[in-house]
Amino acid sequence: MIDRINLDILRCLRENARCKASDISHKVNLSVSAVIERIRRMEAAGIIRQYTVLIDPKQVGNDLTALMEVSLEHPKYYDDLVDMIRRHPNVAECHYLTGEFDFLLKIITDSSASLEQIHRTIKSIPGVSATKTHFVLKTIKDEVAMLPDHLD
């Protein structure tokens, strides 16, 4: 399914999800119909999950990013915590991890006052035994769609 051509198509779409099938067809040397057919297949197979837009956080009033380490005192609290996290509008990412803390959350908000509020909310989730917050001073890199390089 993922051959050299589909990888090139994905690269085009990653760079600009709104690019025209005719542009892609030139780059991959295939007809427009074939390109569209391949894209449809990748959508149906779930390889392409979603077309989306990257927004400048600062211009929509989200000027503050923080990473928060969260630990649970017992795994029985896992499901409830996950539910809360999924619903929280300021949690952009949440990963369950190996190591000395259990979760790492990326929090995006507009002010330190708001972060303080969020921090308090998370600390009060049942089972949360410890948190540690790191402010993001600068985001060096932030890529969303990683593609393998081993087919090149």
Place this chain on the structure above:
Amino acid sequence: MIDRINLDILRCLRENARCKASDISHKVNLSVSAVIERIRRMEAAGIIRQYTVLIDPKQVGNDLTALMEVSLEHPKYYDDLVDMIRRHPNVAECHYLTGEFDFLLKIITDSSASLEQIHRTIKSIPGVSATKTHFVLKTIKDEVAMLPDHLD
């Protein structure tokens, strides 16, 4: 610039960056022309940074995610490290932080063998004094375009 209407437009585009301007125009009760004009303005202003695609990592052979804490022994190594990180194909995110380590990297790759190689590469970057790696057991949440809720 970011009023209620533009926020609704961004919500549509976030859900599906390829959705038709006519669909958006129905949802926000505006003409197709007005919708397109507002989108063009947000592109020009840099509010809309990029249209992109979310890809299922597993289906393209990226089955392993890790978070790596990295510390520098001296700030003079900052620029070179940043250059290396930006060019590294398996580093999806890199944030410069406050706290007891300096950077947090998100690494996406296909195997633990490959992660071991990447880990060695990063440890050998000049100035890197310490690293600590956390395996991602499960990604609970991963949103790319956060929008403010205070205009609702």
Place this chain on the structure above:
DNA sequence: TTTGAAATTTTTATGGC
């Protein structure tokens, strides 16, 4: 799976409010 061409839909351009 790919292609090419017709049918349909969308986008762009423009003039007026």
Place this chain on the structure above:
DNA sequence: GCCATAAAAATTTCAAA
């Protein structure tokens, strides 16, 4: 800023290889 229309361009469909 917004709208409506017309022209241009894109996508979808479909028969055929």
